[in-house]
Each structure stands twice: as structure tokens, then as C-alpha cells.
Amino acid sequence: MTGQIIRTSEIFGPTIQGEGALIGLPTVFVRTGGCDYRCSWCDSLHAVDSAFRHEWTPMSPEAIFQEVTRLSGGIPLTVSLSGGNPAVQPLEPLIELGHSHGYRFALETQGSIARDWFADLDVLVLSPKPPSSGMRTDWDQLDACLTAGSAGQAQIALKIVVFDDEDYAFARRTAGRYPDTPIYLQPGNHTPPPPHDDAAHVDIDGIMDRMLWLVAKVTEDRWYAARILPQLHVLLWGNKRGV
Numbered sequence: 467m468t469g470q471i472i473r474t475s476e477i478f479g480p481t482i483q484g485e486g487a488l489i490g491l492p493t494v495f496v497r498t499g500g501c502d503y504r505c506s507w508c509d510s511l512h513a514v515d516s517a518f519r520h521e522w523t524p525m526s527p528e529a530i531f532q533e534v535t536r537l538s539g540g541i542p543l544t545v546s547l548s549g550g551n552p553a554v555q556p557l558e559p560l561i562e563l564g565h566s567h568g569y570r571f572a573l574e575t576q577g578s579i580a581r582d583w584f585a586d587l588d589v590l591v592l593s594p595k596p597p598s599s600g601m602r603t604d605w606d607q608l609d610a611c612l613t614a615g616s617a618g619q620a621q622i623a624l625k626i627v628v629f630d631d632e633d634y635a636f637a638r639r640t641a642g643r644y645p646d647t648p649i650y651l652q653p654g655n656h657t658p659p660p661p662h663d664d665a666a667h668v669d670i671d672g673i674m675d676r677m678l679w680l681v682a683k684v685t686e687d688r689w690y691a692a693r694i695l696p697q698l699h700v701l702l703w704g705n706k707r708g709v
């Protein structure tokens with residue numbers, strides 16, 4: 467026992483990573499509970515809203531890794547750490563334990579809290595939030611996240627959700643600030659699930675229209691470094707949880 471306890475909302479998989487740089491890669495998700503943000507369109511409120519905290523299980527790194535091992539059949543793969551904001555939780559011992567067994571770790575965060583242990587990650591996905599989220603980016607913290615990840619071997623990528631022109635302008639500004647970091651744009655899902663209604667209708671046509679609009683923007687602007695990807699898991703499974 468390391469004595470560190472991780473508040474865990476859900477552990478599921480193997481599935482495929484549905485977003486960003488690792489899209490299509492088989493992975494097991496560890497979703498932590500609790501977030502310092504509350505985005506207007508968050509698709510994971512069951513891991514954010516404290517009304518659901520009774521569902522967040524305090525787990526040791528050993529217990530989490532045991533479940534990851536069981537789900538992955540003991541064959542090392544890339545573990546996706548998400549949330550909530552996983553940076554809130556003490557994940558360093560879990561990463562160390564997994565690495566000692568050949569597992570890799572990718573973490574998704576909005577970049578509001580920097581941790582030294584980002585240097586231990588294999589992949590760090592920074593997803594600063596655009597205006598439509600209602601949240602404001604602390605650029606100093608985001609810088610600190612990049613610096614922390616860069617201190618190690620972590621592959622770093624930016625992933626920005628875009629709903630409208632203002633969000634697009636935010637994505638361009640962000641890319642301008644970090645010209646050497648790969649950037650992924652993701653059309654927003656305007657029909658995210660209310661917590662605990664993962665059968666809620668998802669408007670795929672509307673999301674695809676937004677993606678077409680985004681492709682037109684990027685190509686018109688000759689923004690050739692941007693990559694545009696849908697949430698593949700939403701195309702495959704809609705708002706279903708645990709996939």
C-alpha cells in the first residue's frame with residue numbers, strides 16, 4: 467500500500483480511444499471523480515457533479531491496477547486517465563505501478579492544475595476550454611502543464627472542442643501560443659447526456675454538420691497544422707456510458 471487514495475468514478479474497457487491523437491487505439495479508461503470546472507456542455511457530469519460523489523469509490527492504486535489488469539487480460543496496453551479532472555487526484559503511484567508492468571498512460575485534462583508527475587506520462591492531452599464552455603483558461607497554469615509534461619518523455623497534444631466562431635478563434639489563439647504542439651479540433655456534442663441517462667438521444671447529424679463547418683473553416687484559413695476529428699465513440703455508441 468502506498469497510502470494514496472484515488473477517487474474513482476468508473477473503470478471500463480477495453481474499448482477504443484475515441485478522441486484525439488490516440489483515436490482508435492485499444493485502451494482501458496480510469497475515470498476519476500471531481501472537477502474544478504463545470505463546462506456548460508460537459509458530457510461526463512456523473513464524474514463532475516458532486517451530487518454523484520456517493521458513486522465515486524476511494525481506491526488504492528493497487529486496487530485500480532488490479533481492475534485494469536483484469537479488464538486488459540493482463541496484457542499491457544495504454545490506460546486512459548480521464549475524469550472529471552484527473553489532475554486533482556494523486557495518480558503518480560498508479561502510473562509508476564503500471565509502468566513497472568509495461569502499461570502506458572495517457573491523461574486528459576483541461577490544464578487548470580499542473581503536476582510534476584505529468585513528466586511520468588506517456589501522453590498528455592491538454593484540452594483548454596473555449597468560451598462556449600463558460601470557463602476561463604488560466605494561461606499560466608496551462609503553460610505550467612506543458613512545462614511539467616515536457617520535463618519527461620510525454621508526447622503532448624492540444625485538443626479543443628469547437629461549437630462556434632468564438633470557439634474557433636480561441637482554438638487559433640491557442641495554436642498561436644503553442645506553435646510546436648500538435649492540435650486536434652473536435653466538434654462539440656450539443657446533446658450531451660444528462661448524468662445517468664446514457665440512452666439520451668444524440669444528434670449525430672447536427673454534430674456532423676458542425677464538423678463539416680469546421681473543415682470548411684480550417685481549409686479556408688489554410689490552417690494546415692490543425693487536425694479535425696469526431697468523437698468516434700459517440701458515432702459508434704451515442705451517449706452510452708462505459709464505452
Ligand SMILES: C[S@@+](CC[C@H](N)C(=O)[O-])C[C@H]1O[C@@H](n2cnc3c(N)ncnc32)[C@H](O)[C@@H]1O
Nearest residue numbers: 507508509510549550574575576593654655658
Ligand atoms: C469529459 S473531459 C474529462 C477530462 C478533462 N476534464 C478535460 O475536460 O479535458 C474529456 C474530453 O471530453 C471533451 N468533451 C466534454 N464534453 C464534450 C462535448 N459535449 N462535446 C465534445 N467534447 C466534449 C472535453 O473537452 C475533453 O477534451
Ligand SMILES: Nc1nc2[nH]cc(C(=O)O)c2c(=O)[nH]1
Nearest residue numbers: 481482483484485548699709
Ligand atoms: N471511447 C472513449 N473515448 C474517449 N476519449 C475521451 C473520453 C473521455 O470521456 O474522457 C472518452 C470516452 O469516454 N470513451
Ligand code: SF4
Nearest residue numbers: 501503504505508550
Ligand atoms: S473540465 Fe472536463 S470534466 Fe470538467 S466539466 Fe469540463 S469537460 Fe467536464
Ligand SMILES: [Mg+2]
Nearest residue numbers: 509510548697
Ligand atoms: Mg467522454
